[in-house]
Amino acid sequence: MIAYIRGKIAEITDQAVFVEANGIGYELICPNPFRFQTKLGQIEKIYTYHHVREDAQILYGFEKTDEKTLFSKILNVSGIGPKGALAVLASTSVQDFVTAIEQENEKFLTGFPGVGKKTARQMILDLKGKLPFDYTMEEFTAARDGKETNDLALDEAIEALKALGYSDKEINQIKPKLKQEKQQEADGYIRKGLALMMK
Template sequence: MIAYVRGKLSVIDDESVIVEANGVGYELICANPFSFQESLEKEIKIHTYHYVREDLQALYGFKKREDKALFSKLLNVSGIGPKGALAVLASTSVRDFVTAIEQEDEKFLTRFPGVGKKTARQMILDLKGKLVAWLPDEDNETSIFYAKDLTSQERSQAVEEALEAMKALGYSERELKALRPKLANSDHANVDDYVRHGLQLMMKN
């Protein structure tokens, strides 16, 4: 099992990134590849999940161990494959997903691509009570969910990078133009969170 890859981030593509380590380029399929934009041509550590099937081997990459752990849990849910698990991670945070599972919020879960009522119910049956430890303590929020304040310049850059990431996912210039002011008026900690917020807004339309 390859737990993580550390090396220079050399390529960012629509669906993956390539990290060069010791002369080997590792292609890592990611939920939001462009969220790694700030680390391009720099050394980076990416947590990985080595997916093996009879006809396929692939490495999936994640910024946080919590994202990797949730991806692994989702693969154990009947009807959820790697593509579906990545769609969940691209659209929400671990905390919001766990909250939805614990509250049995089927309406929230069925917003994800390819997730109908039957699959949402299966997620709840399989995962409820097994992820609650990932929720932060209300009085002492852990570093897993810590968010630093961005300057106005950093926020603007994060919004633009998020829009680029969504463009790579297939959204049109017209859709992104309408979305830009909504993202600009929101306050998030990083590009990942802006992408998730943007996807959530698109799913509501």
């Protein structure tokens, strides 16, 4: 099993980071490859999950060990594959996901691509109380309260973008990036949304 790779970030694509180590180029599929944009050309350590199936061997790459751990745990959920687990990690933080599982927040979980109510319930059933992350109840409460504020502001921003004439398809394409912003006010999300739309 390959636990991590230390090498030069040689190339970044929409789905992967290419790392050169000892003359070998490794393709690492990542939740957010562009997190490594500022490290292009530098020597970095990337934690890896080696996924083996009958027709392929794939390396998934993560910036932090807790992301790798959560990825492996999500893979154990019935009906969730690597693509679904990556989508979760691309859209949220480890702490926010753990908070949602422990508080059985189905609304939060069904916000991920391809996750309906049935899959959300399965996630809670398979993962609640079994995730190896040491967050206190105070942190859970703070994360929940902050999430509720963020959700309200994001919802308001999305309605504003619709009022400006943007389609659901256009908004859904930028929504994962907006969620990462952690804004407390709708205006912040709107400004970011407009900037993303202009790209």
